[in-house]
Structures are given as C-alpha cells and as structure tokens.
Amino acid sequence: MYVAVKGGEAAISHSLELLADKRRGARSITELSLEQIDQQLGLAVDRVMTEGSCYDRLLAALAIKQARGDLVEAIFLLRAYRTTLPRFGDSLPIDTTEMLAERRISATFKDVPGGQVLGPTFDYTHRLLDFSLAAAGERPPAPTAPTDSVVPVPRVGDILQRDGLLEPPPQQADQEADNAEDLTRQPLLLPASRPLRLQNLARGDEGFLLALGYSTQRGYGNNHPFVGEIRYGSVPVSFVPEELGFAIEIAEIEVTECDMVNQFAGSHDKPPQFTRGYGLAFGHAERKAMAMALVDRALRAEELAESTTSPAQDEEFVLAHSDNVEASGFVQHLKLPHYVDFQSELVTVRALREEVEKRNREAALGAAALGKAAE
Amino acid sequence: MQDASRDSGVESQAYNYAYLDEQTKRMIRRAILKAVAVPGYQVPFGGREMPLPYGWGTGGIQVTAAIVGRDDVLKVIDQGADDTTNAVSIRRFFAKVAGVATTTRTDEATIIQTRHRVPETPLAEGQIIVFQVPIPEPLRMLEPRETETRTLHALSEYGVMQVSLYESIARHGRIAKTYNYPVMVNGRYIMSPSPIPKFDNPKLDRSPALQLYGAGREKRIYAVPPHTPVKSLDFDDHPFEIERWDECCAVCGARDSFLDEVIVDDTGKRMFVCSDTDWCERRR
Amino acid sequence: MTPILSASGLTKRFGNRAACRDVGFELWPGEVLGIVGESGSGKTTLLNCLAGRLRPESGSVVYDSAAYGPVDVHDLSEARRRLLSRTEWGFVNQDARDGLRMGVSAGANIGERLMAVGARHYGDIRRTAAEWLERVEIEQDRLDDRPTTYSGGMRQRLQIARNLVSHPRLVLMDEPTGGLDVSVQARILDLLRGLVERLHLSAVLVTHDLGVARLLTHRLMVMQGGRVVEQGLTDQVLDDPQDAYTQMLVASILPV
Numbered sequence A: 001m002y003v004a005v006k007g008g009e010a011a012i013s014h015s016l017e018l019l020a021d022k023r024r025g026a027r028s029i030t031e032l033s034l035e036q037i038d039q040q041l042g043l044a045v046d047r048v049m050t051e052g053s054c055y056d057r058l059l060a061a062l063a064i065k066q067a068r069g070d071l072v073e074a075i076f077l078l079r080a081y082r083t084t085l086p087r088f089g090d091s092l093p094i095d096t097t098e099m100l101a102e103r104r105i106s107a108t109f110k111d112v113p114g115g116q117v118l119g120p121t122f123d124y125t126h127r128l129l130d131f132s133l134a135a136a137g138e139r140p141p142a143p144t145a146p147t148d149s150v151v152p153v154p155r156v157g158d159i160l161q162r163d164g165l166l167e168p169p170p171q172q173a174d175q176e177a178d179n180a181e182d183l184t185r186q187p188l189l190l191p192a193s194r195p196l197r198l199q200n201l202a203r204g205d206e207g208f209l210l211a212l213g214y215s216t217q218r219g220y221g222n223n224h225p226f227v228g229e230i231r232y233g234s235v236p237v238s239f240v241p242e243e244l245g246f247a248i249e250i251a252e253i254e255v256t257e258c259d260m261v262n263q264f265a266g267s268h269d270k271p272p273q274f275t276r277g278y279g280l281a282f283g284h285a286e287r288k289a290m291a292m293a294l295v296d297r298a299l300r301a302e303e304l305a306e307s308t309t310s311p312a313q314d315e316e317f318v319l320a321h322s323d324n325v326e327a328s329g330f331v332q333h334l335k336l337p338h339y340v341d342f343q344s345e346l347v348t349v350r351a352l353r354e355e356v357e358k359r360n361r362e363a364a365l366g367a368a369a370l371g372k373a374a375e
Numbered sequence B: 001m002q003d004a005s006r007d008s009g010v011e012s013q014a015y016n017y018a019y020l021d022e023q024t025k026r027m028i029r030r031a032i033l034k035a036v037a038v039p040g041y042q043v044p045f046g047g048r049e050m051p052l053p054y055g056w057g058t059g060g061i062q063v064t065a066a067i068v069g070r071d072d073v074l075k076v077i078d079q080g081a082d083d084t085t086n087a088v089s090i091r092r093f094f095a096k097v098a099g100v101a102t103t104t105r106t107d108e109a110t111i112i113q114t115r116h117r118v119p120e121t122p123l124a125e126g127q128i129i130v131f132q133v134p135i136p137e138p139l140r141m142l143e144p145r146e147t148e149t150r151t152l153h154a155l156s157e158y159g160v161m162q163v164s165l166y167e168s169i170a171r172h173g174r175i176a177k178t179y180n181y182p183v184m185v186n187g188r189y190i191m192s193p194s195p196i197p198k199f200d201n202p203k204l205d206r207s208p209a210l211q212l213y214g215a216g217r218e219k220r221i222y223a224v225p226p227h228t229p230v231k232s233l234d235f236d237d238h239p240f241e242i243e244r245w246d247e248c249c250a251v252c253g254a255r256d257s258f259l260d261e262v263i264v265d266d267t268g269k270r271m272f273v274c275s276d277t278d279w280c281e282r283r284r
Numbered sequence C: 001m002t003p004i005l006s007a008s009g010l011t012k013r014f015g016n017r018a019a020c021r022d023v024g025f026e027l028w029p030g031e032v033l034g035i036v037g038e039s040g041s042g043k044t045t046l047l048n049c050l051a052g053r054l055r056p057e058s059g060s061v062v063y064d065s066a067a068y069g070p071v072d073v074h075d076l077s078e079a080r081r082r083l084l085s086r087t088e089w090g091f092v093n094q095d096a097r098d099g100l101r102m103g104v105s106a107g108a109n110i111g112e113r114l115m116a117v118g119a120r121h122y123g124d125i126r127r128t129a130a131e132w133l134e135r136v137e138i139e140q141d142r143l144d145d146r147p148t149t150y151s152g153g154m155r156q157r158l159q160i161a162r163n164l165v166s167h168p169r170l171v172l173m174d175e176p177t178g179g180l181d182v183s184v185q186a187r188i189l190d191l192l193r194g195l196v197e198r199l200h201l202s203a204v205l206v207t208h209d210l211g212v213a214r215l216l217t218h219r220l221m222v223m224q225g226g227r228v229v230e231q232g233l234t235d236q237v238l239d240d241p242q243d244a245y246t247q248m249l250v251a252s253i254l255p256v
Helices: A006-025 A034-040 A041-053 A056-068 A070-083 A154-162 A195-205 A206-217 A286-296 A315-322 A323-333 A341-374 B022-037 B058-067 B085-096 B145-153 B159-172 B196-203 B277-283 C043-050 C077-088 C108-116 C124-136 C152-164 C183-200 C210-216 C234-239 C244-251
Strands: A099-107 A228-237 A247-266 A272-284 B073-078 B111-115 B130-133 B182-186 B187-191 B210-215 B222-224 B230-232 B259-263 B270-275 C005-014 C017-027 C032-036 C059-063 C070-071 C089-092 C170-174 C204-207 C219-222 C227-233
Touching: A006 A070, A006 B085, A006 C183, A034 A041, A034 A056, A041 A070, A041 A195, A041 A272, A056 A070, A056 C005, A070 A323, A154 A247, A195 A286, A195 A315, A195 B111, A195 C183, A206 A286, A206 C108, A228 A286, A228 B058, A247 C234, A272 A286, A286 B159, A315 B145, A315 B277, A341 B130, A341 B259, B022 B058, B022 B073, B022 B222, B058 B085, B058 B111, B058 B222, B058 C043, B073 B277, B073 C005, B085 B111, B130 C077, B159 C124, B196 C244, B210 C005, B230 B259, B230 C227, B259 C183, B270 B277, C005 C043, C017 C043, C032 C210, C043 C170, C043 C204, C077 C089, C089 C152, C108 C124, C124 C227, C183 C210, C204 C210, C210 C234, C219 C234, C227 C234
Parallel strands: B073 B111, B111 B130, B130 B210, C032 C204, C032 C219, C089 C170, C170 C204
Antiparallel strands: A099 A228, A228 A247, A247 A272, B182 B187, B182 B230, B210 B222, B259 B270, C005 C017, C005 C059, C059 C070, C219 C227
C-alpha cells in the first residue's frame, strides 16, 4: 500500500549536518579564521560588505566562511543579519575630499594636483601564476612614504566644475538626514530618484553591472566615458547624536569612488558641459565602482534627452534585476516543489492531446469512408 | 565587531518577537490595512531581507510575522502538505521566533500560511489565510513594465487581459490557463490569486476568512476581506471550469479534492492521492 | 453645427526648431482633410499634436466628443484621453506594426476594442472580427493567424479594421499607404474611400502623395517648413494653386 513520504523534518536536519561537515572539509587541514579571511581575502570581504550594505569586516568574513566561499550566499547572510540590527539614525554624508587616498588616478589629465598615486592594484601586474604563493613564506613589508605626504587632495571633478566644463552633481540628495530615502526600508517605485537609483546600483550584483557597463562601451548606448577620477582610501564617518547636538566621528571606513566624465550635453542657450556618472563601493572595488558609474550615466539618458535604445538605459530593466539576492532566490526557487501546478498542466495537456488525436482519428475515418464510397 | 568568536547564529541572538522589529511590523500592518481597504489592489511595502531566500516565501513570512500573536495557532502548508521541506522549514522558524503553537489541522488553525494551495476544509470566519506570492502582478506576462501595469490598474484598462484569454481559446479551443488563474475582486481590480490551481479559485469567492497575499521579492501586499466577491475571468460562452479527475484518491477515496499524481514504479504506473494531507488523513 | 475638430495657433518646437508653427483649421463632420507637404514639413508632428500624443508649446486642439461634449485634447485627464482613443478616435500608423499587436491573432487584434469596453461573448466577438476581416478584404480563414504572417498590405488592412470596429467618429491617418507597393496602394485607397463614405467618418490624412490627397480628401492644407502656406478645396488647390510652393509641388508630379 502506498504510504505518503514523511520525515521531512529529519531529512532537513541531516542535510544541515552534512553541509556543516562539507564546510569544515578535511579535519587534517587547519580551519580558516575570520582574521585570515579579512586579511588575505580582503577583496572578497569588500564585495560582501558592498552588496550586503553593511560595513563590518569580520561579520563579512564570517558570512564568507559560513557560505563556504559563495559570495552571493555570503551577501544574503549579511543582509539578513543587517535586517535585525537596531538603527540609531543616519550619519552625515561622507566627504570623499577628506579621504587620505592610498590610490588616486585620473585618465583625463596627464597630471593633476596631488599627483597620480598608483597604490596597491592589479593593474600593473603580469597575470602569471606565482607559484611561490603556494607555500607560506614571509614577505618584507612594502616601503612607505613619509606620513605627512598623504594629504587630502582636491577632486578633478570639482576643478572641472569650477570652470563650468562639468555639470554639478545631478539632483543633490536631501542633506537633511531625516528625509534621506532608504532603499532597504522602502520599496523602489519607478521612475526612481537619483539617491534610490544609486543605492540600488551600489547594492547591485557586480557581474550584472559589469556586463551592462561593458555593453555601453560596445555601442549599446555609448556615452563616451572618461575616468575623471578614481580614489581609494579611508574616510571618517560622522554622526550627530541627539543628546549632543553636534557631530562626532564614529568610524573610519574604506571606500572606492569613481567619477566618470561623459558625453557633453547642451542646447541653443545653454553652453555644453560634460556630464557625470558616479560609482561608490566599500573597500577597494574599482571594477564595481567603474561599472556602476557607467550604468548610472546610462540610466540618465532620458533625463538628458538622449534616445534610449539599449538595455543599460532601461531603468526598469536594470533596477529590477540588479539585486543578486533577489535574483538568486527566485531562480533557485524553481527547485521547490511545483508539482501541484504541474499536475494542473498535465491534466490540461492530456485533454488537449486527446482532442487533437480525436480530430485526427475522425478525419482519417472520414477520408477512409470517402475512399470506400469512391470504389 | 568586538568579539570575533561570538556566535552570531540566529539561535543565540535575542530577537524581537516573531523576528521583525516593532517598527517593521507596524509598517507591514499599515500596508495590510490599506490592502484590506482596497480589495485586490497591490500595496507597495518596504520588504526586509529575511533568513529565508526570496522565492521561498519571504512575503508570506513577513505578513505572518506582522500579525501573529502568542494566542495564535499556525498551520503551514506547501503544495497542500504540512510535511514538504519548505513548510517544515517555515513552521520551525515561527515556532522558534514566535513560540507559537502549530498544527496540521486546518480547522484548528487561526493563521494558515500556504504555498500554491487552498485547504480543502472550508475556512471559517476568524481564520486568516496567508498566501505566498511570486509574481503579484497578474498582467506581468502581458506587459513587463511596472509603470504601465500600474496605469492599467488605475484606469481599469483590462482589455489586454481579455485579449490573452481570447487568444487562448482561438489557439487551444479553451482557456488553457490552469494555475495562477486571474480573478476580478470586488468588481474592480484584477488580481493574481498566487499559483494555486484553478481548482481552488472558487474557494476564494466570498470566503468567510480573511485572505492576505504577500510578495517579498516584489515587495507588494494585497488582500481580500471576508465575504468579498472573487470572480474568475472568462467569456459568457466559455465559462470558467475547474479540473476534474476520473480517478479518486487511492488512500481515502475522495472524489472532490485536488489529486497529486504519484509515479509508483519505473514502468510508469501511477496513482492519485489527495494533495491536502490533512484532508486525506481525516477522511481515512 | 459644431466642427468635430478644431485647432488654433498650434506650435510645437523640438529644441530650437519649430516643427509646426501657428497652425489652425476646422474639420466638419463627414469631412476628410488632407495635410500635404514634403518630408520635414511638419505634417506628422501636427498629426501627433492633434492626437494628443505630443504636447504643443502653444495653441489648442478641441474635439467635439460624443461622451463629454467639446474637450480640449491636451487638458483631458489621462483616463479620458485613453478611453477616447479606444472608442471615438482611430489612428492609422504608416507602419502597421506600430498600430497592431503582432503577437496575437487578427481576431484578437480586431476584438480588443470590443473587449476593452466590456464585450464578453467569445462567439460574438469572433463573428464581428470575421465580418470586419471581410470588409477590409482579407480572407476569413486568416482570422486566427498572427499579423507576423501577413503581407504589408494585409497588415495595413488589419490595422484599419482594428480601428474601425469601435465605430470611431474621427480617424487620423499618417501616410496610410506609404511604403506599400503601387497596386496594393490603389486597392487600400479604394477601400478607405468606400469605408469613409459608408461610415460617414471624419478624418485627417497626412500624405506626401498628391494623388492620394486627390482621391481621398475634400479639403487640403499645404505645409512647408512648419507653416500652412495654402488651404482650400482639394480640387481647387491642386488644379489652381495660388502659392508658389504649392505650384512647385503640383508641377513636380510626373504625369502618368
């Protein structure tokens, strides 16, 4: 006699145990520590913080460890944790002109005030696998410049803007902390304001934005981008507690910022200016910040009265599909049982097939009868 | 983070009752009230990331978390069954974060959270049924743009939906939609009843229970208050019809419930069993 | 008697360029008004302003509706404008694909306006759609085919049927036979002329082809560089043009 399959609870328990076992891997190998992940897989930690919308290196490291290195899964873990954190209020906007930049470059001018500071980057490496890394070994520390040489430097964008060559940042976010829009607290309604658009892109999947940004460069809505400036370094975060009534510094975070300088726009009465695209990420994440800036500018096409023809310029398409936690959930949810709906489809398909076969049988009989009558 | 060795698993944290903080619950309840006031209208809400993935019922979970109280009795089903893995997972979640009593008996539950089915046992006044919804917009497959579908609902411009039903008849001789079958609520809004089989649509019409629909990923909540007319769309000469089987349930003999088809051996032998496990058990 | 459509002082700019400038006219019930000119003359811009698809910088368009009386087309609520465009108005696009749902059958295309205002009997909708296919001279057995399987001429006929099924009072047409083969054009022009007469339609027809204007229109407006340079009865304008530009246009038609 058929007995309904039971024991879902036990099966789930065993599945979780198996997963924990796989996560640990061979017991003869040293277990990873959060500090190791934070220090030696730092760029993975940066990505998880950026797309997880939460700046905490060790939490991100923990998420990466728990997710066995699957960064999208780690981002999900961090976001879910973030939901439970109490909120004290909004900080003041960070000011990246205050940044002590470890790296700062501009492609629009050969030299800029403050200089081209190369910093730590893969850009000048040759992509040859370095087998010496296979074994642990100590490296001598890198030489450092004297501390007083690291000072805040002016932004290339501000310089261009002062001359009127570059438009001011579009639709400045409301400076009043209380009125700040927050994509993690309210639904995204279209058309989107600039703050919500940028929040969506900052949290958006790096791969998705990279592909879209790339597509604009290949002609799908090209906006002639130049890197006005990329800077990476730490900035202070300030907060005004109600009890004090004045701002105090509560943290220092590392960010990567990209200012793209794009296709100029103007009209009969208004002299043309270059336009902007903006990207920002936690930690050191140039690819993300640049892709974000390209897509930000592409999504301004309608605002700048350009013809919108490509996917990167389609606000609804880009903003609805940029979130990899949403995307991963919905794609993978297909693994859940769908047999009831499938059963409905089976019933209908069978009925339709029966109708077609019946029609064909009747047609065949009719033809046979005609054939006989003709004899 | 001060203490790297602190266990940050869900179990050891002190979470608010039913996981969500009170402000979030208030926000969701406001959305629910708006939804109940305008039956079938999709209310946007600030959905949160939950410990289960999008697509696994985060909308339903947020609705339940916002309304559940210590005196409630919760039933959770998926595909009509209490013991499918996702139903088990959600039930465990609420038992843990809300300490709420759970049951598999439909008639004993005050809140029923469901994925893809309506229980066979008729619901009563005072019960709340919470549906997990993947795509809240019934016009989505006909018109991908949210900006346009919003306008269509506001202006009651539903021609495009009727066109799709016409087309189905022209192509298949009948309306071939079998689940997620669109309905007109209170004579005003077209609504997606979630991917329940059309077999279950009639249960929604003038139900004495409160129907709440939660879409977590799309961040929409909608509702049908008790005793509201819910009419499945059709044509006068092609009226709405539910599925029927020649077979009855192999376990309890029921002829009037939705049957799951189970393949029993590798010659393809099949048997049919009630999808609603509680209904089936009670009849045996 | 009130004009069914009247425009006054219509001006529409794109950036610096005035695509149409200070245009005005009155259209009476049962009349077909032609707007002719070369490409770039502003005639399509004007048509789109009349239809409410483009908002002019100045001027007004007043339509005498059956549902609400005289209304300023650009002051209408979105809801009313959309309703009128599905019931009392028709718009025949130059490219039929812009005026059809290419992914659904011909029957669904024609039936849509009926369904949009509440028709709920499949058999009746289908029968009405089949009748209209016949009226626009398409074989009825093509009722379930999609417009992707139709020729250009057939798509244009289908677009016409889709518009006329709701018995509109005013039809705007943008080069309805443009891009079609000469013999196909001739048949569609004949069809249009017959339908306009039989259904007492009022219409505004944009065309660069003076032959089309001669065949279909009662009155003619000649546009050049966004302005109306001459208007009057079609035969008079074409046989005895007063303005130099009109004279040049008329003279440049090769006698066939």
